[in-house]
Amino acid sequence: MRKVILIGSYFLIIIGIIIVISHNSLKDNKSAKAIVAGEKIYKVQCLVCHGKTGKGEGAKVGTAINNQHFLNTVSDKDLYNDIKYGRENTAMPSYGPRVSEKALTNLVAFIRNWQTQELKVSAPKTISGDISNGKKLYDLYCQSCHGKAGAGKVNMGTSISNPQYLKYTTDQQIWISTAYGREDTRMGPSLKGLEGVRQLKKDDITDIVTYIRSLSHK
Ligand code: HEC
Ligand code: HEC
Numbered sequence: 001m002r003k004v005i006l007i008g009s010y011f012l013i014i015i016g017i018i019i020v021i022s023h024n025s026l027k028d029n030k031s032a033k034a035i036v037a038g039e040k041i042y043k044v045q046c047l048v049c050h051g052k053t054g055k056g057e058g059a060k061v062g063t064a065i066n067n068q069h070f071l072n073t074v075s076d077k078d079l080y081n082d083i084k085y086g087r088e089n090t091a092m093p094s095y096g097p098r099v100s101e102k103a104l105t106n107l108v109a110f111i112r113n114w115q116t117q118e119l120k121v122s123a124p125k126t127i128s129g130d131i132s133n134g135k136k137l138y139d140l141y142c143q144s145c146h147g148k149a150g151a152g153k154v155n156m157g158t159s160i161s162n163p164q165y166l167k168y169t170t171d172q173q174i175w176i177s178t179a180y181g182r183e184d185t186r187m188g189p190s191l192k193g194l195e196g197v198r199q200l201k202k203d204d205i206t207d208i209v210t211y212i213r214s215l216s217h218k
Helices: 002-045 068-073 076-085 101-112 131-141 163-167 171-180 202-213
Strands: none
Touching: 002 101, 068 171, 076 101, 076 163, 131 202, 171 202
16 A cells, blocks of 8 residues: 555656646747747847847947846846837837737847846945935036936937936936946946946945936926
């Protein structure tokens, strides 16, 4: 009797393992399909600006969306929002009205597929600083690329006063992008101790983010 129970439970464990394995490969299959489908749409819609490898090397103006710092700072939902809503008054179109929901999620899967590393980045829990000091520092350190009051400069820096950018980006994400920068782009790190030209203190970055948050495009 004991032997039967023992054999029976082995059997159940093996069945369980088989179910887990086939479930996982089903999931892998599904995401592999989404990546392939996403790549097709990317080539037609995005490559001309963001480039073949996502480095922003397309013929028209585009930014780098393949770098590990960017990918570690945004969730799939953030990528989805970036693509769906675009960035008004920049070259980045809103794809909500142009492609299907399925196409949007496939594009997200394709871009996420560029992420190969998990980076340790963190920001203060609450970000509330001195706007006027933030503006002073912004004008000194950031304006040359990101333009007056965050308006952006083509081929230099993105618009960080853009309404869609500010709507779909948290203070923590702005802080992290400012502090850690984006490798292989002109956006170097700003946080003291990292290998950047700016060497700003945490509180200074908090002040700058507080200023950026106060901006809105007219
Ligand atoms: C005509 C050029 C152009 C096309 C086409 C285009 N983009 Fe963009 N995209 C841009 C620019 C420029 C920006 C940065 C906007 C700014 O300057 O503030 C951007 C920003 C983004 C961002 C946010 C990046 C960040 O650093 O926050 C994502 C994600 C993105 N694009 C994905 C896509 C995808 C996916 C497609 C295709 C479905 C696409 N883009 C098509 C030019 C383009
Ligand atoms: C030498 C030019 C340069 C300077 C100086 C610079 N940036 Fe950037 N910044 C960039 C570029 C280029 C990008 C887009 C990187 C990419 O392609 O992913 C960027 C991206 C960003 C982003 C992410 C925006 C987005 O669209 O996702 C933030 C936030 C940011 N910078 C803040 C700052 C702040 C704050 C400062 C000053 C402390 C600063 N930057 C200084 C060039 C610059």
